[in-house]
Amino acid sequence: MIPGLEHYLVVSVLLFCLGLLGVITRRNLLVMYMSLELMLNAANLALVAFSRFKGDLNGQVLVFFIITVAAAEVAVGLALIVALYRKRQSAHAEDLTTMKL
Amino acid sequence: MTLPDILFYLFAALTLLCGVLVIANPFSRNPVTSAMFLVLTIISMAGLFVLLHAFFLAAVQILVYAGAVMVLFLFVIMLLDLKEEERRKVKSFGLITGLISVGAIASIFLKVLLTAGPGAGAVVPTLDGDPVPLGKLLFTQYVLPFEVVSVLLLVAMVGVILLSKKDLK
Numbered sequence: 001m002i003p004g005l006e007h008y009l010v011v012s013v014l015l016f017c018l019g020l021l022g023v024i025t026r027r028n029l030l031v032m033y034m035s036l037e038l039m040l041n042a043a044n045l046a047l048v049a050f051s052r053f054k055g056d057l058n059g060q061v062l063v064f065f066i067i068t069v070a071a072a073e074v075a076v077g078l079a080l081i082v083a084l085y086r087k088r089q090s091a092h093a094e095d096l097t098t099m100k101l
Numbered sequence: 102m103t104l105p106d107i108l109f110y111l112f113a114a115l116t117l118l119c120g121v122l123v124i125a126n127p128f129s130r131n132p133v134t135s136a137m138f139l140v141l142t143i144i145s146m147a148g149l150f151v152l153l154h155a156f157f158l159a160a161v162q163i164l165v166y167a168g169a170v171m172v173l174f175l176f177v178i179m180l181l182d183l184k185e186e187e188r189r190k191v192k193s194f195g196l197i198t199g200l201i202s203v204g205a206i207a208s209i210f211l212k213v214l215l216t217a218g219p220g221a222g223a224v225v226p227t228l229d230g231d232p233v234p235l236g237k238l239l240f241t242q243y244v245l246p247f248e249v250v251s252v253l254l255l256v257a258m259v260g261v262i263l264l265s266k267k268d269l270k
Contacts, residue, residue, distance in 0.1 A: 002102065003109040005219050008153070011113045013214065015120050015142075017207040022124030024199035027192075030132045030178055034139050035124055037170070041146055044162075052153040057235055060155055061243050064235075067158075067165050068250050072257035074170050078177045079264040086267075091181050 008049035016042035029081050029091045033074070040070050109152050115145040132178050136171060143167045154230030 022035025051059025150159035
């Protein structure tokens with residue numbers, strides 16, 4: 001079959017679900033963060049595919065902004081993880097129980 | 102089937118395979134392996150961008166994600182303790198509930214995709230991947246968001262420097 005819009009969207013959906021599964025099942029903060037990046041990338045793929053098949057460049061501009069904001073977000077998140085590791089000596093989601101009742 | 106079609110299936114399979122290996126690698130639970138497979142995922146996704154004639158975005162994807170972001174990830178992984186992850190067991194309760202919920206969401210997405218058939222009304226693609234119209238759009242219609250994003254990057258930079266100081270108050 002010649003790949004059309006649906007094919008790209010199916011790849012995007014599957015990749016998004018993989019990222020979601022990673023965030024839910026993995027407990028290492030860094031791997032959870034990488035799964036978040038996977039989800040962002042899946043959204044980017046869907047936007048670029050729509051932009052291509054509708055002949056509209058606005059989707060690509062949005063992807064450009066998403067990539068920029070994601071880079072800033074990764075920097076801040078990793079700095080938070082490092083600060084957390086200095087305080088608690090752990091980068092594991094199950095050890096962060098301070099706010100648990 | 103022409104060469105781009107074959108390349109689409111190749112890159113899509115590579116993206117999904119490496120995506121699986123990012124979150125669940127049967128051979129190693131080391132975060133460095135996950136990071137390396139995330140790099141591969143991002144590079145094959147840049148290949149998909151090229152197939153979609155988004156050449157500028159493919160270059161940005163490789164430069165920003167595979168270059169800057171992943172180097173940052175690897176630096177932080179090296180900064181932290183890696184032995185910790187190996188000892189811990191995966192909780193089967195979390196795995197089962199995660200699989201059920203993600204399966205439900207995936208089935209909803211795919212059902213919508215199959216019933217809506219978004220590709221039916223799609224015209225034959227007209228954009229030829231030239232970056233000039235993209236740049237024109239970015240500096241005319243989207244010039245305000247562009248400037249706001251530059252301020253956001255500055256704020257993020259200052260915030261990261263503050264957060265990673267030794268004596269965080």
